[in-house]
Amino acid sequence: MLAFRTLLLPVKSLRWTLKVLDTPAPRVYSWNSRAESHPVGAEFIIMDKIEGVPLSQVWGNMKLPQKLQVLLAMTRLQKQWLSISFSHYGSLYYAGDVQPATVGSHYVKDGKAVKDSEFAIGPTTGRDWFDGGRSILDTERGPWASLTEYLQAVGTREMKATQTLKPPKQMALFCGPKLYRPDTEKKLTALAWYRQIVNSLIPKDTTITNPCLWHNDLHDDNIFVDPHNPEKITGIIDWQSCNIAPLFNHSPDPAFLDWDNGLEPETLDLAPKPKLSQLSSPEEKSAALREYTVQNVFIAWRKLMHAKNPDLYRVVEFRKTAAYGLIFLAHRMFEYGEAHFQSLLVDLKDTWADLPAVVTDDTPFPFDFSEVDFERIKLDSDGAVAGTELVAEVKETMGDLWPDKGFIEHERYE
Template sequence: MLHKAAPTLQSQGRITLFTTGQLKTHLSQSFHRSWDANDDSYDYTRGRFLSNEPHEMKIRRVKLNLNELAKSAAESIGFTYSQCVRIEKFPDGMFNKAFLFTMQDGTQVVGKVPNPNAGRPHYTTASEVATMDFVRNELSTPVPRVLAWSSEANENPVGAEYIIMEKAEGVQLDKVWPKMDIKKRFELVKTIAEYQKAWMSRSFTQYGSLYYSSGLPNIEGCVLVKEDGSNCKEHRFAVGPTTGREFLDDGRIDVDFDRGPWGSVHQYKSAVGFRELACVQNMARLPRSFLGLYGPGTYTPSRFKKIAALQHYLCLLPYFLPTDKSISSAFLWHPDLHTENIFVHPDRPSEVLSIIDWQSSEILPLFDHARQPYFLDYDGPPATGLDPPEFPKNFDELDPDEQRRAHGLYLNMSLATLYRKLTSTKNGTLFRAMEFGQTPSFDMMLFAQNLLIDGEALYRARILDIEQEWSSLPGVQASGTQPFPLEFSAEDVNSIGEDADGAIEGMELMQSVKESLGELWPEKGIVRPERYDEAKRLLKEIKTELIARLAHSEAESKAWEESWPFDD
């Protein structure tokens, strides 16, 4: 069969005649370049860090062979490497690099490569892939299909772990959310609530993260519990060590402790306490807090006091745990439902087309998952109860800017209340778990999860209050009269009170720094690259002013210098 001749191309003084098919191949090969030429593909470029930047950049740099990743992307959908005609790097995430690969016919797929800080080798990628499979095929949730993957960086030509997946359909919710009216927003909330209901159609008998059973040695599947309470053996999937961020961040990734899986909620919550203890006891240097500015005259964090707070947590833990077993059951949940992870139909934004970023998903007690989706969060008083919020009575007396803020807050609170009411009506178990999240018991378990970084002073003070609320704790009510198991002398009580006052003062000082920086405040320690020098200069001025005001001697000046968290 003859092919229609394509236009001629002149090369090295010769005229060459190509068929149409040959021309496509020639053009692809002629203009194909080495994708590894740009080092920005490996570095974190979205922001600059105001503290310990060399380390923060190092744990976000990953070296990979981008040519081989492009080859894997192309072959995953039946193309050859030469037919991948364009690679675009997505904006950096905190834990991953992501690339969009475009083939010569316009087909696109996404490649995702974890940074060193994303998690322990093998486990992070292996768990994410299995989780996406399970959620897509067992929990009926729209999730991109995984096309190819490797969790063994040393055994593939890319030189890094990677996942090749379908490109999510639709547009990110953050692109359309500001234009959606309250009715469309509520329709979207109903859609997300339906998916949460689907996630509760299967629970597990262990806590941890999900994997393929073939990827975990000596483990033969897991047990799933259906909505009717019956058990079924699942051979393809298994519960293994957690990939949760709290078991990785702030240096925890390098410390040896129990990462699961766990067979009971008490075992899991105990492991959280022992994890923090292991880190406090074994880290060469405790991580700095960005919640408080601690120095002479405020509060001085110490290993001894952190250990004391954690020992108290472990002692009281059995009394914090809820007696309602349904809200302690182990469920798989999306860890971060914000507007960038939800893709919706551009014309029908209440229609969810894909939910992405299942990395670090965990199988946890339902009460640890139970909160309103992050995209409903707002600045202002939290929505409580089921009654709609009251519209400001003095609205007509406010100036236009104040009216706009008041109206926005009213709509946000209304939407959060609608979510609570919908959950209470359609998903009673999840609502009971949300209600438990408003109790002192839940707070005491939640705050213990980050005592490595901050909070031990206020935690110990809160334990003194717990003694006054002892009879209302779930474990005490379930077991009858139980004496409070901790004893504090008058000297202990006084010391704990002074520490709490000092910690509050330190938090107020940090709040003053935040207010002084305004929009330059480094959320998660990061500022935009173009604002880095300005932020550094302003922080230096603030530090000089604070030390001049707070230090009363050269020794105190030195102590404040050493405790300042924004220097490398």
């Protein structure tokens, strides 16, 4: 069933992308998602090869005006994606492949509900529902008609993963003596707290809670451009993990911008040019110029988003809040996050009445933490922060040799 869904999704997403979202993607000619039903005896897709070259081959040599044109093109594409929302959270399927059919399944364009007999919304195939061994979990996968149902299902999923699956290898933080160590009971406690307050975390702004289809993996090998005119995007590949989720759960920033997500810019002001005369070595000057360029290209991207896609920029603003931080950490509680979650929840007590979903100032904060609880949570949080900082130091020291996603290129193995 997993192979069937992971194959079916790119087919439907690609055809939907070409048909409705007006986004350049490979055209599918033939496909089979059930190995036993075809003489080939395997799942397959036959599709166009995208014209052009990966952005990774040219981005480093492009001049700033050319890079800005790529950002403008990406802004226009995301504006197209924003123009469509759906009736349910889940994933796209052909109608004949979803049984039973989702009642009332439709999409909304220009404020009008559109029913398309060709497609239906079915169980999600979002990456977070399959990573870390979650594919084998017996858990509800949608589709969901309400955001509350969707977010509660996330909590249930993480509880089942924590209770039944082998703990995954840690890549976000080091654990050990004097550092935080993941704890099953603390994870389950944090998830119980999350499920208790999740309704209060949901923003009232329906623009950022609407179910949207999005490409969340826009790194420079998934975007193709014209080699003779590299500011022109010729196609986008790797749609298999696209799913219909609340807009705030989708990534507003393309990965090819190479921005460190841990350093959210405080303003949209451009960074000042570095004083190269104060740097001694050519390597230091080159690194300073690169950081300056990366920062300002990213700020330029955010400025474009703010001006051209203000609805998407609201996601950026929501992601700065404690409410989003708690939702984000709950999504990955099985891998990590309970220490930060509990610390963030303690801090939430002071701003509880400011949450949009807390109806009146008389609605009490639902938890009563003792001084012992405060001390324990602070100790865990400090240990987790230290473990995260240690990972950052090692990554900086190793540079390109850091095994991203747990692997290293063949040519660098030695």
